[in-house]
Amino acid sequence: NGNAQWRDDHLKLEHLDLLEVNSYNPIQPFKTPLTWGFNLGWRQEAVHDGVYSDEKQHGVASFNAQVGYSLADYERKHICYGQVQTYVQAGSNLDKGWRVGVGPTLGCMNQWFEKFNTVVQVELPYWEDQNQWNLRLNTQWQYAINSNNAIRFNWDYEKQNHLDWMKSSLGYVWFF
Numbered sequence: 001n002g003n004a005q006w007r008d009d010h011l012k013l014e015h016l017d018l019l020e021v022n023s024y025n026p027i028q029p030f031k032t033p034l035t036w037g038f039n040l041g042w043r044q045e046a047v048h049d050g051v052y053s054d055e056k057q058h059g060v061a062s063f064n065a066q067v068g069y070s071l072a073d074y075e076r077k078h079i080c081y082g083q084v085q086t087y088v089q090a091g092s093n094l095d096k097g098w099r100v101g102v103g104p105t106l107g108c109m110n111q112w113f114e115k116f117n118t119v120v121q122v123e124l125p126y127w128e129d130q131n132q133w134n135l136r137l138n139t140q141w142q143y144a145i146n147s148n149n150a151i152r153f154n155w156d157y158e159k160q161n162h163l164d165w166m167k168s169s170l171g172y173v174w175f176f
Helices: none
Strands: 002-007 010-024 034-045 058-072 078-090 098-113 116-123 135-144 149-160 163-174
Touching: 002 163, 010 058, 034 078
Parallel strands: none
Antiparallel strands: 002 010, 010 034, 034 058, 058 078, 078 098, 098 116, 116 135, 135 149, 149 163
């Protein structure tokens, strides 16, 4: 999974997931409510010279893993989850060249109609390098054109140390 954006008069890679696995296993007969996942990739972070920035973003190598619980309705059209997430990042614009974070994640995935779904997720990592919480709100609306193609709208908000930023994007998704 990857995403590039046109920003500051040039094309910029927003994120590239090399390996991403998420297992949401809601409470049902013969199942446990355990949810887990991990991600290995590269992403833009709102950090500049080791400090949170509302103006600059820089690329970091990123690994995160999460574990928690999930609940779903009988038809599995609405799945909500709560997790503890750990983060390890490395990059030249981080204070020591790396940083570690941990914090809660809450979210819901909803299938509203046959071709329309949404995701809302709140993350609250605590970064050890800055000794601060970092609020992250991610929302996604997706319309499936067919089983291999979709149109996706994202709106994201982030806040730390009384600084914040938000972004929105419209994209095309190809599933293979």
